[in-house]
Amino acid sequence: MTARLSVNLNAVAQLRNRRDLPWPSVRHLGKIALEAGAYGLTVHPRPDQRHIRFTDLAVIRNLIDDEFPQAEFNIEGYPSDHFIGLCLESEPEQVTLVPDSPSQSTSDHGWDFIADAGVIERAVIRLKKRDIRVSLFADGDASRSQLEAARDSGADRIELYTGPYGACYDDPKREVEIAARLGETAAIAAELGLGVNAGHDLTVENLPVLAQQIPHLAEVSIGHGLTADALEFGMAESVRRFRRACGETV
Numbered sequence: 648m649t650a651r652l653s654v655n656l657n658a659v660a661q662l663r664n665r666r667d668l669p670w671p672s673v674r675h676l677g678k679i680a681l682e683a684g685a686y687g688l689t690v691h692p693r694p695d696q697r698h699i700r701f702t703d704l705a706v707i708r709n710l711i712d713d714e715f716p717q718a719e720f721n722i723e724g725y726p727s728d729h730f731i732g733l734c735l736e737s738e739p740e741q742v743t744l745v746p747d748s749p750s751q752s753t754s755d756h757g758w759d760f761i762a763d764a765g766v767i768e769r770a771v772i773r774l775k776k777r778d779i780r781v782s783l784f785a786d787g788d789a790s791r792s793q794l795e796a797a798r799d800s801g802a803d804r805i806e807l808y809t810g811p812y813g814a815c816y817d818d819p820k821r822e823v824e825i826a827a828r829l830g831e832t833a834a835i836a837a838e839l840g841l842g843v844n845a846g847h848d849l850t851v852e853n854l855p856v857l858a859q860q861i862p863h864l865a866e867v868s869i870g871h872g873l874t875a876d877a878l879e880f881g882m883a884e885s886v887r888r889f890r891r892a893c894g895e896t897v
């Protein structure tokens with residue numbers, strides 16, 4: 648199984664928002680990414696709209712519906728009423744619920760699936776009523792009891808938070824250790840019937856080892872590293888490079 652690549656457009660939107668101008672265009676870069684073979688597009692509309700704006704959601708939904716009907720739209724966010732409302736309007740193929748507070752600079756931890764069971768389950772029920780696949784952001788070293796609680800929420804998948812893995816870019820020994828731990832967590836999740844996604848600070852360099860550790864990895868969502876590479880190689884070539892790093896023959 649080769650992990651599917653979903654391109655996160657947050658960084659493109661953040662660059663756009665530097666000026667009161669419409670470029671770089673989230674729609675145009677998303678189109679290029681899909682034309683280059685990305686499986687889908689991911690956005691994380693944060694409450695302060697620091698990058699993805701709420702108006703971007705319909706634009707991406709329409710791009711996929713009109714030109715790439717085989718592609719998937721993945722929306723990430725904290726399950727506030729407002730966020731769930733945005734998702735029900737956009738009807739993405741997948742929603743990834745993250746435990747982020749509005750003040751967080753980025754996503755940096757997974758759910759406490761036991762303590763947060765109520766808020767998670769209420770959101771899962773609302774999303775599953777509309778046949779939206781639900782993925783829950785999980786720490787890479789989540790325990791079996793935590794993963795059992797994630798399964799009991801009714802969610803379809805977990806997304807392994809790979810920030811600590813990405814941070815080890817200059818410590819190969821630690822990188823291998825964390826990759827192995829991520830593989831153990833992924834194996835327990837699969838045993839419990841949960842699909843496994845992964846994301847955060849993944850790169851062309853660190854993806855292959857992760858994919859080896861998690862042969863059943865369903866999807867990786869990548870934005871920061873892929874966009875950084877796009878400044879050097881262009882968006883289309885950056886997507887192809889990441890597809891190859893996922894194990895695709897491109």
Ligand SMILES: CC(=O)[C@@H](O)[C@H](O)COP(=O)(O)O
Nearest residue numbers: 657691723745753754846847
């Ligand atoms: C959930 C996750 O790890 C990332 O997709 C997150 O969306 C990154 O958010 P920022 O782009 O705001 O750092």
Ligand SMILES: NCC(=O)COP(=O)(O)O
Nearest residue numbers: 846847848868869870871
């Ligand atoms: N869920 C991870 C994601 O969508 C992008 O994370 P990053 O590659 O921007 O760190």
